[in-house]
Amino acid sequence: MTRVLIPTGALGLGFDRAALARGVAQRPDLIAVDGGSTDSGPHYLGTGTSKYSRGTVKAEWTALMEARAQARVPLVIGTAGTSGADAAVDWLVDITREIAAETGQRLRVAVLKSGQDGAAMAEALARGRITPLWPAPDISGELLMACTNIVALAGAEQIQAALATGADIVIAGRTTDTAIISALPLSQGCHSGGAWHGAKIGECGALATTNPSSGVILIAFDAEGFVVTPMGETACATPYTVSAHMLYENSDPYLLYEPGGHLDVTRARYVALDDRRVRVTGSEWVPSDRYTVKLEGARQAGFQTVSLALVREPRYVENIRAWCDDVRARCTEQALASVDGDFSLELRIIGADATLGPLDTGARIGSEVGVLSIVTAETEALSREVAKILNPYLLHHPLSDDEPTPTFAFPFSPAEMSRGAIYEFCLNHVLGLDDPMDAFRLSTLEIGA
């Protein structure tokens, strides 16, 4: 029996402290928490910075380090600092050092880095070690070298190696969401299908229960399957909430691909042990012939400057599409005549179909609209220059030549807001490895008083 306590779906999201204390009282063998995901977009991998505030992360990490000290078991975080890029791992290591010093703890920390060197990846591509998933963007050696960050998603083997150092805390770069939970039950001989399936159910904390915001959940793994027990006072796990969690953010509700194989839950059975606990058996782990790890990469995709104009005058609101088309055409023509370099200008009508665009055939317009203009260009200066050319059109452009000059509402001065560099995800590929540790770097640190 291996018990893994999961305090929350992601460090920084918050959790119920009383539920965490109940979880610690259950004497878990490991505390595991996810530190990120790709879900907030490519900026975080592109820059290696955290989505959540440092203060929030520090406060929650302090509580988890305290829970670890009470439970006297390892604390593991995967995908540290939102993206799991090396800089994001260093950021959390710094926070951990601060907390250890402030609370007088002496700790061994294992640091697992997942960052990949662009040149090494270009060479791996040339040697046929990188293969596309579907759908995958076209890639080249130059593109791999141009990525600001590439990470490989570690699986159970790499987390097991980190735990084997005897570390009190494991701070890992990019890992699969499940690997930080499945690693220990797998190395202790629990059922492999159950280990991965239980890890998938637990990876979002209490999301697989009737009270997701309570956060804390305990998964107890054994030789045939696992038991899900929520730690929130009012939270219940039911066969429905547990089995339905396989749907969540998963393109296939039965299969989950991991380094070294895949999980198949087609034949899983979900049984209520009582009104709040569920036992799951029958999950299968299917090993693969080749050991592969998924890659994620982000590259810079230009610079953006955005502006927002608000239109309230009824005749303009009514004719807003024609107005936007005219503004875009005139501004583009003027900019093409005066600037060098590539740019694009897009106007989205907030209050009509800014969310879904042409797919939203039933969109209706209300008493006002916002016009969100987005200039994307090769350089920061060019994106700002084009946005400044756009400015007078957004403020004063008339629907026809023979009418008084209108003035629309700018909520800000300056009207242009620089978004800086923008990034895009450019890899949906896997990297073949001879040894699971080949793409990863493990080190240990002694920190604190």
Add this chain to the structure above:
Amino acid sequence: MTRLVDIATKVRSKNAGPFWLTFDIFCDTPEVFARVCEALSSERVAAMLHTDAASLKRFEIADLNVLKFSLPRPYVQGTRLDRDMHGASYANLLAEMDIN
């Protein structure tokens, strides 16, 4: 005229990684589930999303009364033309479809 939102318990959409979008339609009875499965052919849903049915994965999960669709994201998450970073708004398009 009945829309999906009038008979389904919940309709949601979400990213499944940066390259995929997935829709889950929860129904509370096998009858509603059967009606939804019949009304929402893969061809119809694909046309609404301006894609072809061949790129749509369809799962009819009778144990949960859930119909699920997954497809490559219309625009890769966070690229210049993507309007919805988390992909959750696409559910509204499905929720507003007619169910006859």
